[in-house]
Amino acid sequence: MTFDGFETLAIHAGQEADAQTGAVVVPIYQTSTYAQDGVGGLRGGYEYSRTANPTRAALEECLAALESGIRGLAFASGMAAEDTLLRTIAKPGDHVVIPGDAYGGTFRLFSTVLERWGVRWDAVPQSDVEAVRAAVRPETVAVWAETPTNPLLNITDIEALAGVAHEAGALLVVDNTFASPYLQRPLTLGADVVVHSTTKYLGGHSDVVGGALVVSDADLGHRLAFHQNTMGAVAGPFDAWLTLRGVKTLGVRMDRHCANAERVVEALVDHPAVAEVYYPGLPDHPGHKTAERQMRAFGGMISFRLRGGEDAALKVCERMRVFTLGESLGGVESLIEHPGRMTHASAAGSPLEVPADLVRLSVGIESADDLVGDLVAALDH
Ligand SMILES: *Cc1c(COP(=O)(O)O)cnc(C)c1O
Numbered sequence: 001m002t003f004d005g006f007e008t009l010a011i012h013a014g015q016e017a018d019a020q021t022g023a024v025v026v027p028i029y030q031t032s033t034y035a036q037d038g039v040g041g042l043r044g045g046y047e048y049s050r051t052a053n054p055t056r057a058a059l060e061e062c063l064a065a066l067e068s069g070i071r072g073l074a075f076a077s078g079m080a081a082e083d084t085l086l087r088t089i090a091k092p093g094d095h096v097v098i099p100g101d102a103y104g105g106t107f108r109l110f111s112t113v114l115e116r117w118g119v120r121w122d123a124v125p126q127s128d129v130e131a132v133r134a135a136v137r138p139e140t141v142a143v144w145a146e147t148p149t150n151p152l153l154n155i156t157d158i159e160a161l162a163g164v165a166h167e168a169g170a171l172l173v174v175d176n177t178f179a180s181p182y183l184q185r186p187l188t189l190g191a192d193v194v195v196h197s198t199t200k201y202l203g204g205h206s207d208v209v210g211g212a213l214v215v216s217d218a219d220l221g222h223r224l225a226f227h228q229n230t231m232g233a234v235a236g237p238f239d240a241w242l243t244l245r246g247v248k249t250l251g252v253r254m255d256r257h258c259a260n261a262e263r264v265v266e267a268l269v270d271h272p273a274v275a276e277v278y279y280p281g282l283p284d285h286p287g288h289k290t291a292e293r294q295m296r297a298f299g300g301m302i303s304f305r306l307r308g309g310e311d312a313a314l315k316v317c318e319r320m321r322v323f324t325l326g327e328s329l330g331g332v333e334s335l336i337e338h339p340g341r342m343t344h345a346s347a348a349g350s351p352l353e354v355p356a357d358l359v360r361l362s363v364g365i366e367s368a369d370d371l372v373g374d375l376v377a378a379l380d381h
Contacts, residue, residue: 006066006182007251014061015244026058028241051229055237059244060212063202066181066247067194069214071221073228074240078177078197079105080233081211083113085193086142088227089171092118095139097132099156100125100351101149103175104344107352123351126156127287129164136168143168145191146175147184148291151303151339151360153278155287158294162190171220177201177330182254184295187216200330201300204246204253210235253332256365257300263368264361264375268304273312273379275357278303300363301329303339310356313338317359319378322370329362334371336361 003012015026031053034046046052056074064072075081086109090096098110100123110121124135126145136143143165147156158174165172173193174186180201186194196202198210215221228234235243261279268277280291281298291298306312316336317325323336327343337343339354347353363371 004065009065010062010250011248013065014058026055026241026244028237029054030237049237050232050234053234053237053240055244056235056240059235059240059247062244062247063181063196063198063212064214066250067176067187067214068181068185069187069194069216070218071225072212072214073221073224074198074235074243075211075213075228076233076235076239077209078195078199078211079109081195081197081213082106082109082175084227084231084233085173085195085213085224086114086119087231088224090114090119090141093120093139094141095120095122095137096142096144097121097135097140097170098123098144099146099149099154101146101152101154102144102352103146103150103177104347104352106144106146106175107350108346125154126161127154129157129160132161133164133167136164136170140168140170142171142173144173144175146178147294148178148280148287148299148301150178150301151278151344151354151358153280153285153301153303155280155285155291157290158184158186158189158191162192165192166190178301179295179299180250180254180330182250183258183297183299187214189294192217192220198243198246199328201254201257202247202250202330203243204250204331205242206328206331206333208239208242208246210239210243253365254297254300257363258297260365260368260371261298261300261302261361261363263372264363265302267372267376268302271376271379273307275305275307302361302363303358304361305355305357306359308357310340313357313359314341315381316378319381320374321377322366322374323361329360331362332365334362334364334366 060072171192174191175195177197194214196212323334
């Protein structure tokens with residue numbers, strides 16, 4: 001008998017009771033260094049906390065288990081994880097295919113930082129697998145995917161994209177931040193690397209910034225760990241502990257995020273002030289069938305457009321009382337934002353520009369009736 005259900009792993013993987021004291025929760029090992037029993041006599045392999053720390057190691061083992069990988073690595077932020085990954089796998093002259101609607105920070109990393117170091121990239125709409133196939137070249141080292149995307153909730157077929165990447169001798173990297181491993185496990189669909197901003201659903205309480213990489217290949221894991229230690233953008237012990245605490249409830253939180261999002265979508269679809277709703281759970285969403293195949297449920301993120309244009313969109317954002325006006329996503333509290341003026345303001349004039357009448361919701365786990373009531377009142381106004 002093996003005990004490997006998702007919720008069991010979330011609570012127990014990497015988290016044995018402390019050998020010495022029996023403490024049920026992994027302690028916060030707030031230490032930079034470790035006493036050695038004679039030169040090189042390390043206890044449990046620990047010598048210095050940039051290289052390894054027991055609290056961070058617990059989180060890394062747990063994340064690897066949840067993503068069905070063999071190695072997890074925890075970083076100070078999602079962007080630190082991305083930067084470490086890209087400097088591990090790409091060198092000057094190499095090429096990466098990124099999503100046409102990539103996360104803004106990812107786009108900025110490629111377009112302003114990596115480009116200066118000679119890494120080339122093309123932004124391609126990835127729900128179109130043939131467009132990705134046409135964009136790969138002999139120098140392509142990775143296809144970078146996000147699904148669902150931000151903020152338009154486009155869906156990419158992970159299995160099909162893995163085929164395209166592998167035919168080209170490239171890795172498939174999937175940023176799984178929006179789905180979380182509870183809803184979708186890219187490594188089981190052929191991806192080589194999973195990227196997370198653990199700031200979002202994994203942490204889940206809007207109280208910590210962090211990132212992670214998970215891989216299923218030991219050699220790649222080893223190279224990433226070397227770069228993690230060499231570049232040093234690691235998660236601190238307290239941040240790792242907060243994230244681990246959040247992860248324990250990921251399953252129950254995601255169930256509620258998804259159920260609440262369905263209630264909110266129902267209310268939006270029926271409302272005369274709403275022009276269009278973007279949610280992969282809607283049967284007429286172009287990625288619905290793919291999402292149904294590769295996701296357990298459709299997530300807590302929703303975007304919609306207002307018939308009244310940008311002005312109406314801004315007013316709805318400002319009138320909400322239960323939803324908080326703010327950036328980020330994936331916490332227990334519901335958030336609303338205007339991508340054009342907030343998260344995607346820097347994308348104006350670029351291929352990532354978003355409609356001005358668009359509003360994005362991160363549906364939290366409050367009472368569904370209150371969320372629907374708050375939204376309908378703001379829309380009715
Ligand atoms: C937030 C986010 C990131 C960046 O993570 P940070 O923790 O903010 O550095 C990357 N990808 C996606 C999809 C995100 O939502």
